[in-house]
Amino acid sequence: xxxxxxxxxxxxxxxxxxxxTRYPVPRGLVGAAARRPQRWVQAVAGVSFRLRRGEMLxxxxxSGCGKTTTAQSxxxxxxxxxxxxxxxxxxxxxxxxxxLRGLRRRMQIIYQDPYESLDPRFRVRRTLEEPLEVHGIGxxxxxxxxxxxxxxxxxxxxxxxxxxxxxxxxxxxQRQRVAIAASLVxxxxxxxxxxxxxxxxxxxxxxxxxxxxxxxxxxxxxxMITHDLSTAARFADRIxxxxxxxxxxxxxxxxxVTNPQHPYTQALLSVVPKRDPRQRQRPEILRGETPNPxxxxxxxxxxxxxxxxxxxxxxxxxxxxxxxxxxxxxLAACIRT
Amino acid sequence: MSLLEVHDLHVWFDLARxxxxxxxxxxxxxxxAGERFxxxxxSGCGKTTTILAxxxxxxxxxxxxxxxLLDGENVxxxxxxxxxxxxxxxxxxxxxxxxNAFNPxxxxxxxxxxxxxxxxxxxxxxxxxxxxxxLERVGIPAERAQRFPHEFSGGMRQRAAIAMALxxxxxxxxxxxxxxxxxxxxxxxxxxxxxxxxxxxxxxxxLVTHDLPIxxxxxxxxxxxxxxxxxxxxxxxxxxxxxxxxxxxLLFAATPDLYGTEEVASIxxxxxxxxxxxxxxxxRPRCDxxxxxxxxxxxxxxxxAAAQAAACHLNxxxxxxxx
Numbered sequence: 001x002x003x004x005x006x007x008x009x010x011x012x013x014x015x016x017x018x019x020x021t022r023y024p025v026p027r028g029l030v031g032a033a034a035r036r037p038q039r040w041v042q043a044v045a046g047v048s049f050r051l052r053r054g055e056m057l058x059x060x061x062x063s064g065c066g067k068t069t070t071a072q073s074x075x076x077x078x079x080x081x082x083x084x085x086x087x088x089x090x091x092x093x094x095x096x097x098x099x100l101r102g103l104r105r106r107m108q109i110i111y112q113d114p115y116e117s118l119d120p121r122f123r124v125r126r127t128l129e130e131p132l133e134v135h136g137i138g139x140x141x142x143x144x145x146x147x148x149x150x151x152x153x154x155x156x157x158x159x160x161x162x163x164x165x166x167x168x169x170x171x172x173x174q175r176q177r178v179a180i181a182a183s184l185v186x187x188x189x190x191x192x193x194x195x196x197x198x199x200x201x202x203x204x205x206x207x208x209x210x211x212x213x214x215x216x217x218x219x220x221x222x223x224m225i226t227h228d229l230s231t232a233a234r235f236a237d238r239i240x241x242x243x244x245x246x247x248x249x250x251x252x253x254x255x256x257v258t259n260p261q262h263p264y265t266q267a268l269l270s271v272v273p274k275r276d277p278r279q280r281q282r283p284e285i286l287r288g289e290t291p292n293p294x295x296x297x298x299x300x301x302x303x304x305x306x307x308x309x310x311x312x313x314x315x316x317x318x319x320x321x322x323x324x325x326x327x328x329x330x331l332a333a334c335i336r337t
Numbered sequence: 338m339s340l341l342e343v344h345d346l347h348v349w350f351d352l353a354r355x356x357x358x359x360x361x362x363x364x365x366x367x368x369x370a371g372e373r374f375x376x377x378x379x380s381g382c383g384k385t386t387t388i389l390a391x392x393x394x395x396x397x398x399x400x401x402x403x404x405x406l407l408d409g410e411n412v413x414x415x416x417x418x419x420x421x422x423x424x425x426x427x428x429x430x431x432x433x434x435x436x437n438a439f440n441p442x443x444x445x446x447x448x449x450x451x452x453x454x455x456x457x458x459x460x461x462x463x464x465x466x467x468x469x470x471x472l473e474r475v476g477i478p479a480e481r482a483q484r485f486p487h488e489f490s491g492g493m494r495q496r497a498a499i500a501m502a503l504x505x506x507x508x509x510x511x512x513x514x515x516x517x518x519x520x521x522x523x524x525x526x527x528x529x530x531x532x533x534x535x536x537x538x539x540x541x542x543x544l545v546t547h548d549l550p551i552x553x554x555x556x557x558x559x560x561x562x563x564x565x566x567x568x569x570x571x572x573x574x575x576x577x578x579x580x581x582x583x584x585x586x587l588l589f590a591a592t593p594d595l596y597g598t599e600e601v602a603s604i605x606x607x608x609x610x611x612x613x614x615x616x617x618x619x620x621r622p623r624c625d626x627x628x629x630x631x632x633x634x635x636x637x638x639x640x641x642a643a644a645q646a647a648a649c650h651l652n653x654x655x656x657x658x659x660x
Contacts, residue, residue, distance in 0.1 A: 273550035
């Protein structure tokens, strides 16, 4: 971290420290009438990470691991219960709604489903210019220029070809490009991409990921949420693997993929299908279901499914630290490493 | 003779606004007993329509031509009358999103027993016993038959959907995107289960998916579909290591691999519309190697190597010796 910060000459763009976000578990009518104690799901249970400008961090994990809640907490779309979120050096954990408005210009999110994130009644022009109008930015001509520039950045060039189209006149890949363009007109510093390509055809995915790659090289910080380790390995600078509300491993993407330290990461990597039929792998398939964050096991939360757990793992809740055979900046939360 | 043969299958859909959509444009397939076969392609390529045609489950707006031979008998010959006796009994299917297709107010066990009763295979206590055995075989405790679908996780519902497809002990199992929308660890469990079932029951497994790596890992042979036709078929090893159609090569190149270091590149453009006639090679506008002949001469699927076929004019051009 230290050399990374030095190389960047300033505070990280995003600094999350000990973030905890929980949701109440619905008790139902009977539970409420019987005054059963309110139970909580700790969707995010103590997450810390940093994201620099010009960097892409992939938050990887299975459904229910807390990756989307982490993103929503960072954007202040949901309130967190503990920890801090610093954006560009300023603590935004407890910002009120008035201050959040200015902040939201600088943090944007794109979603998985470009078929749902665009208003079907709006032409592309309106989708792109509306955020500027809402924030009272620029004259009509300036807004038009911004919209055109954003379309060019997302490869929809020449822009005149797309400005007057409706979403139904665009392919899935083009819609996602418009969604990205709409997030760019406000010139954000942070872009959160929540499964940006998982709804798209394989042949157009790379194009979308290249746009994100290009935006990163222009200095945006990008937090990509994905379940797809192959995509994370290929496009992200760093990978953080989440399990039951915690980051269990974090490091440079290559390090995490080629030298995984946490047994969960190792299992996850072993089941990712490889393209080459000659590389038939021996998957290490974990039994049981994706765990439920309502009932988090004591000690290490992975120990009931862990192939190398020892009795101590039932008691010790491991912290992220650098294992002995990992490179600098590569951390894992496992007492066996 | 193969167990299941498809000859020159065409499917057209009547469009509400008039005209037709030519969804499947002359598909030929031969499936051997007990093999694991992948049908790969992107959305709209006709892969799901193809297997729905094999099941005789296309909507009334569809018209079909061609022959589907099951053990030599053309099941398309007399429409519903000739296909119905084989549906579920000989050829069964796990639908895309089947895990969400259970009737929410009926117990899972009753739903699995339905095809057995329909085909007179088992009833009452006997059916319940067989349902229990099937559930155990797919990794669900037999007593869960009494539960409702909402009490199952996504992975368990998919296992139950597979059990339902196997209720009449079919020879061929068509699985349409059976792991899409599942977490990668659950996906691995389901794929492991499908392979084990295919081995145990001597099932012919047809895996329909957009996901090349899954096919590479699970299937011995595969066919790649584009714009309603098979553009290449062969052993999965050959498709990856020596593809003979540019689409196959580019599709692999567009798929990121965990340990891959080469550029991941998208394929520019989009597939052609299927509601108008296609002139020349359907892939030509997106192809990186097209030449004059591709413009107006539609290539046919032709043998190019042992057990490998491709629909590309490049295979008629003498190849330069690779460096």
